[in-house]
Amino acid sequence: MSQIAQDKQIGNNVTPNEERRSIVVKLVVIASLMFGFGYALVPLYEAFCRVTGFGGKTDIIEESAAQAALAIDRDVEVSFTSHAHSSLPWEFKPLTKLTNIKVGEISEAKFYVKNNSKQAITGMATFNVTPPRAGFHFKKTECFCFTKQVMQPGEEQEMVVRYMLDSELPDDVHELTLSYTFFDNAKYAGQ
Amino acid sequence: MSHAAAHDHHDDHDHHMPTGFRRWFMSTNHKDIGTLYLIFSLAMLMLGGAFALVIRAELFQPGLQYVDPHFFNQMTTMHALVMVFGAVMPGFVGFANWMLPLMVGAPDMALPRMNNWSFWILPFAFSILIISFFVPGGAPASGWTLYAPLTIQGGMSVDMAIVAIHMMGISSIMGAINVIVTVLNMRAPGMTLMKMPMFVWTWLITAFLLIAVMPVFAGAVTMLLTDRHFGTAFFNPAGGGDPVLYQHIFWFFGHPEVYIMILPAFGIISHIIPTFARKPLFGYSSMVFATAAIAFLSFIVWAHHMFTVGMPLQGELFFMYATMLISVPTGVKVFNWVTTMWRGSMTFETPMLFSIGVVFLFTLGGLSGLMLAITPADFQYHDTYFVVAHFHYVLFAGAVMAMMGGTYFWLPKWTGHMYNEKLGKLHFWLTAIAFNITFFPQHFLGLAGMPRRYADYNPIFTEFNVMSSVGAFCLGFSQLLFIYIIISTVRGGKKATAEVWDNPEGLEWTVPSPAPFHTFDTPPTVK
Numbered sequence: 134m135s136q137i138a139q140d141k142q143i144g145n146n147v148t149p150n151e152e153r154r155s156i157v158v159k160l161v162v163i164a165s166l167m168f169g170f171g172y173a174l175v176p177l178y179e180a181f182c183r184v185t186g187f188g189g190k191t192d193i194i195e196e197s198a199a200q201a202a203l204a205i206d207r208d209v210e211v212s213f214t215s216h217a218h219s220s221l222p223w224e225f226k227p228l229t230k231l232t233n234i235k236v237g238e239i240s241e242a243k244f245y246v247k248n249n250s251k252q253a254i255t256g257m258a259t260f261n262v263t264p265p266r267a268g269f270h271f272k273k274t275e276c277f278c279f280t281k282q283v284m285q286p287g288e289e290q291e292m293v294v295r296y297m298l299d300s301e302l303p304d305d306v307h308e309l310t311l312s313y314t315f316f317d318n319a320k321y322a323g324q
Numbered sequence: 325m326s327h328a329a330a331h332d333h334h335d336d337h338d339h340h341m342p343t344g345f346r347r348w349f350m351s352t353n354h355k356d357i358g359t360l361y362l363i364f365s366l367a368m369l370m371l372g373g374a375f376a377l378v379i380r381a382e383l384f385q386p387g388l389q390y391v392d393p394h395f396f397n398q399m400t401t402m403h404a405l406v407m408v409f410g411a412v413m414p415g416f417v418g419f420a421n422w423m424l425p426l427m428v429g430a431p432d433m434a435l436p437r438m439n440n441w442s443f444w445i446l447p448f449a450f451s452i453l454i455i456s457f458f459v460p461g462g463a464p465a466s467g468w469t470l471y472a473p474l475t476i477q478g479g480m481s482v483d484m485a486i487v488a489i490h491m492m493g494i495s496s497i498m499g500a501i502n503v504i505v506t507v508l509n510m511r512a513p514g515m516t517l518m519k520m521p522m523f524v525w526t527w528l529i530t531a532f533l534l535i536a537v538m539p540v541f542a543g544a545v546t547m548l549l550t551d552r553h554f555g556t557a558f559f560n561p562a563g564g565g566d567p568v569l570y571q572h573i574f575w576f577f578g579h580p581e582v583y584i585m586i587l588p589a590f591g592i593i594s595h596i597i598p599t600f601a602r603k604p605l606f607g608y609s610s611m612v613f614a615t616a617a618i619a620f621l622s623f624i625v626w627a628h629h630m631f632t633v634g635m636p637l638q639g640e641l642f643f644m645y646a647t648m649l650i651s652v653p654t655g656v657k658v659f660n661w662v663t664t665m666w667r668g669s670m671t672f673e674t675p676m677l678f679s680i681g682v683v684f685l686f687t688l689g690g691l692s693g694l695m696l697a698i699t700p701a702d703f704q705y706h707d708t709y710f711v712v713a714h715f716h717y718v719l720f721a722g723a724v725m726a727m728m729g730g731t732y733f734w735l736p737k738w739t740g741h742m743y744n745e746k747l748g749k750l751h752f753w754l755t756a757i758a759f760n761i762t763f764f765p766q767h768f769l770g771l772a773g774m775p776r777r778y779a780d781y782n783p784i785f786t787e788f789n790v791m792s793s794v795g796a797f798c799l800g801f802s803q804l805l806f807i808y809i810i811i812s813t814v815r816g817g818k819k820a821t822a823e824v825w826d827n828p829e830g831l832e833w834t835v836p837s838p839a840p841f842h843t844f845d846t847p848p849t850v851k
Contacts, residue, residue: 153434153509160501164539171543171573175558178569218562259561265634316562320555 191262191296191311193279194272199297204237209298210308213242221317222250223284228291236298239274244292244313248284255283257318260311267309270302281318341841349444352436354421355839357443359738361418362731364446366807368410369724371454373800375403380762380796386783396779397465398457404468405485408585409492410450412719415727416588417442417499420527422738424503426832426839427521429512429848434505442498449491456481467777469578472559472570476551483552486545493538500531500538507531512831514850518612521830522605525612526591529619533580533587536623541577544570568633575626583622585719586686587615589726590657593679596733597661599828600676601668607660614653614660621650631702640699647697651690658687671826674748678729681756682722689717692767707777710770716763725755728806735810736824740838741817747809754802761795 211234213227228243248254258278262268273279277292284290294311341347351357378399382390391399421439425432433439456463461479464470475482507528511520520528547558548570557563559570598605605611627635627643635643661683670676692714696702705711728751736742765788774785781789820837831850835843 149509153505156505156508157435157501160504160535164497164501164535167536168539168543171540171576172547174540174573174576175547175569178566178572182566257562257564259564266636314561318562321557321563 191260191268191271191273194274194297194299196274196295199239199272199274202237202297202299204235205300207236208233209236209302209306211240211242211298212308212310213244213313214310215244215313215315217256217315218317221254221256221315223248223254223256223315225313225315234298236302237300239295239297241293241295242311244277244294245289246282246284246292246315247289248286251286253283253285255281255318256315257281257321258313258315260313263310263312264306266303267298267306270299271309271311272297272299278313282315350440352432352440353841354425354433354436354439355738355841357433357439358418358420358422360443361414361421364443365411365415365418365727366810368406368414368450370803370807372403372406372411373803375399375406377796377800379403380793382779383781383789384793385790386781386786388780391779393779394465395462397467397777398463400777401464401467402453402457405453405464406450407719408468408581409489410446412585412723412727413492413496414446416527416530416585416723417496419523419588419592419727419730419734420499420503423734423832424506424524424527425510426737426835426843427524427830428507428510428515429831429844429850430506430510431842431844431847433502434510435502438498439502442495442502445491445495449488449495452484452491453488456484459484469571469574470545470548471567471574472548472551472565473561473567475548476560483549486549489545490542493542496534497538500534503527503531504535512844512847512850518609519850521591522594522608522611523588523591526587526594526615529615530584530587533584533619533622537577537580537584540573541581544573544577547573568630571630571633572627575629576623578629579626580619580622582715582718583618585723587618589682589723590615592726592730592733593661593682595830596675596679596729597664597683599733599825600673600679601665601670602826603664603668604829605660606663606666607656610656611660614656617653618650621646621653625650628697628702631699632706644697644699648694651694654690658683658690673732673825674743674745674752675729675733677749677752677756678725678732681752682726682729685717685721685725685756685759689714689722692717704773705770707775708770709766709774709776712776713763713766713770716759716766720763721756721759725759728752728755731810733825734832735813736820737832737837737839739814739817740820740836741813741815742820742824743809743813743817747805751802751805751809754805755799758795758798758802762792762799763795765789765791765795 210231212231213229215225215227217223217225224245224247226245228245232240232242234240260276260278262271273294273296276294276296278294282290282292296311342350347356348360351360376399378391379396382388382396421433424430453463459480461481464475464478464481464485466474466478466482470482470485507520507524547556550556551558551560551565555563557565559565559567561567594605594611625643625647627639628647631640631643661679665680672680692710696705696711696714732743732748769785769788769792772785774781822836823833824837825833831844831848832839834848
């Protein structure tokens, strides 16, 4: 019980001013907590996406676990699209545009990347899977998107993603698309 | 005891009224601050209306006539920011300042100095926002939602808008704290919570909504600011952020915000309808609980603003059903207003006309809201003029027309003069008819697929756009009549009695008209 409520009960004089101050303090605390709540939504949303695959997030799997998975006789058509953000002078295209793989089978897709500028640039690729509900079952063992990529002036590279589809993939998904975008990461170099 | 406390705040100008600069700039008097808020709100209504007329002039015919598309986008953005944060929210705070102490029998708001501060922040906040027109790149042009990643790329004006939003946010939070403390701490002896007038109840609940969501919005724009300048990546995909996260945080604020703008309007018409139906409000306690239910539900429906971002089916279903659930308590309120009028001895003075207009037109807006709540249908309606029509039915015909009705209702109490009834009725009919000419055709435009926020359109949409533009200019210029009526009522007119209307209910009618500078120095007793 608060001091004020106690005072009231034993008949001490509680001035309206004291009571007022205590309400104001509580309300200011609530407002500050709600400011924090706005920030708390960031990790909450992260966690929510990771658990549900919301927003086309994909999952990561250990190579050994992927090897152990059994391929089943179910074909899925996987297509790849990629582009570099307009602020990044890179060429970025899929070398494999379309492939048919079996669920549970490990596969690789290659991308061609070239830095057309005269400076070394650090890029970071983001990705998503359509339809989003398939994202969670798209498992990568390794990917160029896991780390930042530094490209020297004029450098060309083939970049690889190694992935599999797990057997939980919803039955009505017969085709899916993995899309990559390379962004200029210079602004975030320190992180 | 409370008598002495009331005087603590007035020891510098005990019973004489300060004048000039001291009266208006250093005011701690709830009536003066209420007046300032209302004048500010009216000025912003005119400014936001002028922006709207630029939009409607451009859309009068297809093609580009008067403004370039970038300026057009600045107009849509600034129209919304000015109307939401400058006209509607401060308008209701003005009503709260004037009426809450009178309604609960308190001598003033609980925190008079903070009250002064929360008003005087606003002119500075809006100056910053308006000055952004003159910086390189012009005013914000991203829509009032300030969606990332577009706002991460915008010019200096986005930073100015963020600062202005922080200031408005601080102002509304202080206003909300003031309302809550006044209502919880300063009620006259005998006025239990369930005896409080409806306007007090709706404002109490609105104030809690404000305290819960304005800080979340402040957080969202702060993240935007640090993304822009300090290398964080909350929303910038280049650094691993997620632009959709911004939409979630924004609408977590944005949906309760629309109830912040409508609940006090519900309160106002819950006073006007019983007065002119000459019956007590039907279902008082169900009104209170319906208001609380609407406020609670407003926190769990935000994603219905973003059905098309690509959500899992379960999420879309949840937000669809939760949204539809809101129509239950809202329906309770509409039912109660209609039942209050049922077999009443109704007369149709201007405030009553506005209130009936609100009940009718707000319900129409609610129905189009239900259509938008249907997820599969929303994929068709999303970001079309159907949405524009919907939210103008609830915000203009709901919130703004309720404020106009409230102004006519309490103007005699504020000024001591009766307004000109003939002109008031004319103002109502001009407003109601012009409003419908402006916005009803927009339903059809939206259903036919005309998207929002574009300076140009396919010529097949021409006829309805012409109607809408003609209506908008009538609507805009009709408001000059409103200003004329207010000014002439302030200056003179038939003397108003203390009761003003025929046997109205409430403590505010027990003080003389105009309400003296200090009222309820000795608290009244409520039976």
